[in-house]
Amino acid sequence: MTDQLPAAGRRTGPFDTRALYVISVAAELAGVHPQTLRIYERKGLLEPTRTPGGSRRFSDLDLARLRRIQELTNAGLNLEGVRRVLELETEILRLENQIDQVRRESREALELAHRHYRRELVPLDQSPMPYRAPRRGR
Secondary structure, X not given: OEEEEEEOOEEEEEEEOOOOXXXXXXXXXXXXXXXXXXXXXXXXXXXXXXXXXXXXXXXXHHHHHHHHHHHHHHOOOOHHHHHHHHHHHHHHHHHHHHHHHHHHHHHHHHHHHHHHHHHHXXXXXXXXXXXXXXXXXX
């Protein structure tokens, strides 16, 4: 299964959403301390999957989101600012998908209307007609 993560409001490509990495591996891959991941989770920035035993498992999508969080914090945003930016990027992606859907539906409606018009067109009789000069008043 794959999903897409918005980065600055844009689709970046497919990511594996299977929760594969334990917290220590995810932290190492991201270059942060495991406690940082716990803080991000507590602040609502990350939502790792939990095993039946309660252990956290992180996916490639989680790691991509973590990289985005790091970009934003390195740019000077605090965690609340990061949360808001991520929320807005998700909303932008949702709206872009909605716009794409409306465009598809309007294109289909236009094609249907064109097909309907073509059915109602009546062919013009192209047979030659004799020319008659207009009569001049006497």
